[in-house]
Amino acid sequence: MENAELVGLSRQMTLRRQMDIVANNIANLNTTGFKGQSLQFEEYIMPVAEASDFSFRDRTVSYVQDINSHFDLTEGAMSLTDNPLDVAVKGQGWFVIDTENGEQYTRSGSFKIDQSGKLTTSDGQTVLGEGGPIVFSDTDVNISIAADGTISTQNGNRGRLRVVEFGNETALRHVAGNRFTGDGARPAAAAEVIQGALENSNVSGVEEMTRMIAVTRSYSAVASMMKENQDLREAAIRQLGTTNN
Amino acid sequence: MKALHIAATGMKAQELNVEVISNNIANMRTTGFKKQRADFQDLLYQDLRRVGTETSDSGTIVPVGVQVGSGVRTASTARIMSQGNVEQTEKALDIAIRGEGFFQIDLPDGRTAFTRDGSFERSPDGELVTIDGYTVVPGVNIPDGAKDITISANGSVQAIVGNDTTSTELGQIQLARFTNKAGLEAIGDNLLLETNSSGSPQTGNPGQEGYGDLLQSYLEMANVDAVSEISDLIAAQRAYEMNSKVIQSADEMYATTTNLR
Numbered sequence: 273m274e275n276a277e278l279v280g281l282s283r284q285m286t287l288r289r290q291m292d293i294v295a296n297n298i299a300n301l302n303t304t305g306f307k308g309q310s311l312q313f314e315e316y317i318m319p320v321a322e323a324s325d326f327s328f329r330d331r332t333v334s335y336v337q338d339i340n341s342h343f344d345l346t347e348g349a350m351s352l353t354d355n356p357l358d359v360a361v362k363g364q365g366w367f368v369i370d371t372e373n374g375e376q377y378t379r380s381g382s383f384k385i386d387q388s389g390k391l392t393t394s395d396g397q398t399v400l401g402e403g404g405p406i407v408f409s410d411t412d413v414n415i416s417i418a419a420d421g422t423i424s425t426q427n428g429n430r431g432r433l434r435v436v437e438f439g440n441e442t443a444l445r446h447v448a449g450n451r452f453t454g455d456g457a458r459p460a461a462a463a464e465v466i467q468g469a470l471e472n473s474n475v476s477g478v479e480e481m482t483r484m485i486a487v488t489r490s491y492s493a494v495a496s497m498m499k500e501n502q503d504l505r506e507a508a509i510r511q512l513g514t515t516n517n
Numbered sequence: 518m519k520a521l522h523i524a525a526t527g528m529k530a531q532e533l534n535v536e537v538i539s540n541n542i543a544n545m546r547t548t549g550f551k552k553q554r555a556d557f558q559d560l561l562y563q564d565l566r567r568v569g570t571e572t573s574d575s576g577t578i579v580p581v582g583v584q585v586g587s588g589v590r591t592a593s594t595a596r597i598m599s600q601g602n603v604e605q606t607e608k609a610l611d612i613a614i615r616g617e618g619f620f621q622i623d624l625p626d627g628r629t630a631f632t633r634d635g636s637f638e639r640s641p642d643g644e645l646v647t648i649d650g651y652t653v654v655p656g657v658n659i660p661d662g663a664k665d666i667t668i669s670a671n672g673s674v675q676a677i678v679g680n681d682t683t684s685t686e687l688g689q690i691q692l693a694r695f696t697n698k699a700g701l702e703a704i705g706d707n708l709l710l711e712t713n714s715s716g717s718p719q720t721g722n723p724g725q726e727g728y729g730d731l732l733q734s735y736l737e738m739a740n741v742d743a744v745s746e747i748s749d750l751i752a753a754q755r756a757y758e759m760n761s762k763v764i765q766s767a768d769e770m771y772a773t774t775t776n777l778r
Contacts, residue, residue, distance in 0.1 A: 291518060294520070295523035299530070339583070340583055341565075386697055394592040
């Protein structure tokens with residue numbers, strides 16, 4: 273009899289987690305290069321007791337389980353910023369960032385120059401070019417970045433941004449700071465670098481709002497189901513427990 | 518359920534975004550003002566089912582795990598140092614810089630500040646000063662009775678003094694430039710200070726490579742673009758609203774749970 277409650281609880285747990293994901297997507301509505309996530313569920317069938325003596329067969333009980341959170345890798349809208357150090361990738365491609373935890377990959381090209389002239393991300397991590405970090409000299413002006421990632425100034429070539437792609441992008445893992453980690457990076461074949469633009473977050477506000485409403489509604493639906501189940505049990509105890517005299 | 522806290526980080530971030538945008542709009546007509554932009558980053562992720570872990574003895578692995586993020590944070594409010602438009606003022610001591618450099622200003626406390634605001638004046642004792650009365654470095658002394666002051670593109674200040682028929686050189690304006698000018702620290706009054714991340718200033722005459730030219734009788738306007746600021750403002754406000762809705766519905770879910778009994 274408790275099965276209904278347990279099944280309900282499994283659903284509520286996944287709904288809470290889905291709510292967290294929706295909240296994270298909405299919180300990152302304005303985060304450059306952010307990729308929205310969604311949760312996928314799976315039926316989890318409880319193994320039944322083996323007994324053939326009953327007149328009716330045991331029915332299987334299905335729980336729900338969140339099986340994976342995949343991120344939506346569609347390209348976010350480009351917004352023009354006219355800032356020479358803002359770059360966006362068009363097509364499949366990721367910038368390579370050198371961090372203390374090894375190479376990480378990002379679609380957020382809001383770059384800066386640090387005190388030594390090195391190209392960095394907005395939190396100060398080194399951006400890697402084909403031949404290591406990209407360093408500007410003190411007198412460099414008019415930084416221009418070509419579609420293939422070649423960076424040049426009036427003093428000449430300063431290197432080329434390393435843009436990579438992955439055979440299986442869905443296997444990438446989110447880490448903080450708009451960055452991802454993963455294996456099997458290879459030079460991007462069809463990516464194009466656009467200077468003076470940033471890729472917006474690909475989260476669609478409307479979609480997330482509807483998903484959020486759906487989550488709250490199903491949550492309360494499960495709750496009322498559990499309530500009814502409880503009432504049922506209460507009624508059963510009351511009726512079965514009363515003696516005839 | 519972390520949704521409440523996640524949405525709170527979102528609201529905080531958008532609040533700061535609105536602050537940055539409103540400061541840009543407020544300074545739309547401030548000489549030499551450089552707009553700022555808030556850059557956001559996502560926070561840590563929690564692995565509930567880690568990608569790549571084995572799911573059976575035969576070596577099958579989880580292709581995509583379950584990762585739940587924990588919100589957003591502001592990475593920087595970087596100053597965008599693009600050139601502002603120049604506007605003619607017909608005032609001899611207004612100077613605009615076309616290029617990378619900054620004017621150097623001596624602060625009363627002995628530090629040197631940097632500015633793009635070239636609306637200078639002549640102090641009672643003839644020094645070239647900012648509108649707050651701080652001297653421009655290196656000093657240019659304009660004697661009494663100097664007329665027809667001309668400031669050339671490469672910074673030399675000349676004027677006709679007294680009854681002379683030819684102009685005399687009064688001084689040379691120098692500019693400073695930085696490896697990372699976005700790393701300068703703003704202290705208000707259109708002034709910026711050098712920091713560890715900006716690197717130390719290199720000085721040179723205007724017209725030299727990488728320093729920029731001077732333009733007399735012009736002022737550099739703010740590089741704020743009203744249209745894009747307003748559209749950013751709308752986007753920020755909507756994002757704020759959506760985050761507040763998330764808080765509401767997370768609250769509703771808690772209420773549902775509480776009302777179970």
